[in-house]
Ligand SMILES: Nc1ncnc2c1ncn2[C@@H]1O[C@H](COP(=O)(O)OP(=O)(O)OP(=O)(O)O)[C@@H](O)[C@H]1O
């Protein structure tokens with residue numbers, strides 16, 4: 254056998270010093286007792302951690318110097334112990350203990366001490382970060398929260414009430430919800446109200462406008478990506494909106510605009526209840542209720558192969574159809590009054606009956622949004638607190654001209670007025686240039702000269 258102490262460790266004075274050097278250089282505290290329980294060795298780190306110097310402990314019974322020491326017990330019962338927590342002043346540490354056997358005979362025991370201060374510092378850092386995270390989550394909660402409830406949905410029309418009742422039931426289900434309705438009917442308002450009513454209301458409501466996000470970005474927006482997936486990808490990757498909506502609601506607005514290739518991916522996520530970030534192999538389970546909305550006829554799109562049939566049925570767990578405003582005109586006044594009272598705290602703003610009548614006759618292709626815009630326009634046009642016919646936008650007035658109620662007017666006046674309205678309407682469509690006038694005259698079946706005559710008559 255080679256004698257390492259003499260041949261190879263020429264720098265060390267002897268083998269024992271070499272070993273001591275090694276043990277002194279390690280990061281953990283070490284204490285060794287012999288078979289009698291007398292301390293034979295401690296390293297530098299032991300002194301660092303406990304504050305006990307060599308001359309105060311070497312050669313003494315451990316139990317005399319360190320009251321409550323557990324190592325003599327290990328010596329007696331020969332059992333290994335680990336993870337015992339101790340505290341010395343401000344220093345906290347954990348201790349592992351083991352008996353020492355030499356040629357099968359118990360020769361002593363060793364304690365290895367690991368300082369917890371570093372761990373403690375890390376724990377404090379973690380605590381701070383968790384606090385920060387909590388604040389961020391709170392901020393996020395404020396960003397991703399709903400702004401409207403069912404109380405904000407104004408109207409007593411039976412069709413609308415039916416949609417509201419169905420939506421309330423949908424809110425308490427876990428089914429996917431598809432909201433269909435023309436532009437401006439309140440689809441987004443309904444989506445907010447459903448989330449607010451649902452047991453998910455304390456979790457995020459994440460809206461995504463599928464038509465507003467470029468196709469190339471939509472996938473990573475929805476599912477996120479793993480770090481290093483793209484050359485310019487963010488450090489740490491990107492969290493997807495699906496993940497952000499975990500436990501809450503994801504509102505996919507304008508779903509009819511989602512490209513077909515992404516529809517396939519969305520279908521897979523909805524079927525599996527799991528997402529996989531772009532560039533990642535791992536899947537992640539998610540609990541998200543999906544609300545979709547569109548003003549397109551999805552069923553028709555399915556027929557034309559523009560929307561996946563399987564996805565359509567997936568999304569269509571409960572379908573809520575919001576009736577257009579022209580089919581619930583009895584709600585017009587309550588909607589108008591609602592907006593007026595919001596705009597005017599003194600609630601003295603009002604509309605003339607003539608103006609209200611014209612609004613009743615209009616078709617409202619832009620639905621409630623258009624109605625609110627028209628009223629806003631009127632509020633900006635008035636000098637006092639009365640919105641009159643003249644304060645309404647031109648297209649509404651135009652329609653009103655044909656449908657207004659005539660009071661105490663002679664037939665001649667009514668005919669003249671209607672004739673002028675028709676002429677103006679045709680000129681608006683054909684243009685006021687000479688070419689436009691020729692076209693208008695042709696359309697109305699009169700000569701250009703007669704048209705000029707009638708225009709001139711009206712300005713007299
Ligand atoms: N029943 C209602 N009561 C009160 N406000 C309503 C109602 N319906 C719609 N609104 C209001 O009308 C406006 C348009 O509603 P919203 O944006 O929800 O419509 P939308 O159907 O999502 O329209 P689009 O298809 O154009 O996206 C909003 O200001 C909304 O608050």
Ligand SMILES: [Mg+2]
Nearest residue numbers: 440441506546
């Ligand atoms: Mg909308």
